[in-house]
Amino acid sequence: MNFLLASAATAQAEPASGAGLMAFLPMIIIFLVFWVILILPQRKQQKKRDEMLNALKKGDKVVTIGGIHGEITQINGDDILLRVTDKVELKMLRSAVSRVKGE
Numbered sequence: 001m002n003f004l005l006a007s008a009a010t011a012q013a014e015p016a017s018g019a020g021l022m023a024f025l026p027m028i029i030i031f032l033v034f035w036v037i038l039i040l041p042q043r044k045q046q047k048k049r050d051e052m053l054n055a056l057k058k059g060d061k062v063v064t065i066g067g068i069h070g071e072i073t074q075i076n077g078d079d080i081l082l083r084v085t086d087k088v089e090l091k092m093l094r095s096a097v098s099r100v101k102g103e
Contacts, residue, residue, distance in 0.1 A: 053094055056080065061101040064092060069101075 056062070060072045062082070073089060074081035080097070082090045 052100065053097060056094060056097060056100070062097045063099050063101060064096045065098045066096070 056072060056075060058072055058075060061070070062072060063069050064082070068082070068084060068090070070082040070084045070090070072080050073083045075094070078094050080092055080094050082092055084090055
């Protein structure tokens, strides 16, 4: 009788390790789908934005996140000086630039 119980316990223990891996397979697939659909495109977009911000130079006509149109007159590290009209210049962060006009 003990032999039957031992063989039954062994038979139940062996498929459990394979079944445990199969239980995580849908979660792994869902993670991979989210990675491809959400994370990869976001990284690509962030890289493109970083390249645009690093390529800013004096004289570029830009639009800020707030919708202000102007021309860059000076760049000091992370700060830019943006000419909005003839006698009005605004000091802003470089990261406030949304896009460069003409691109």
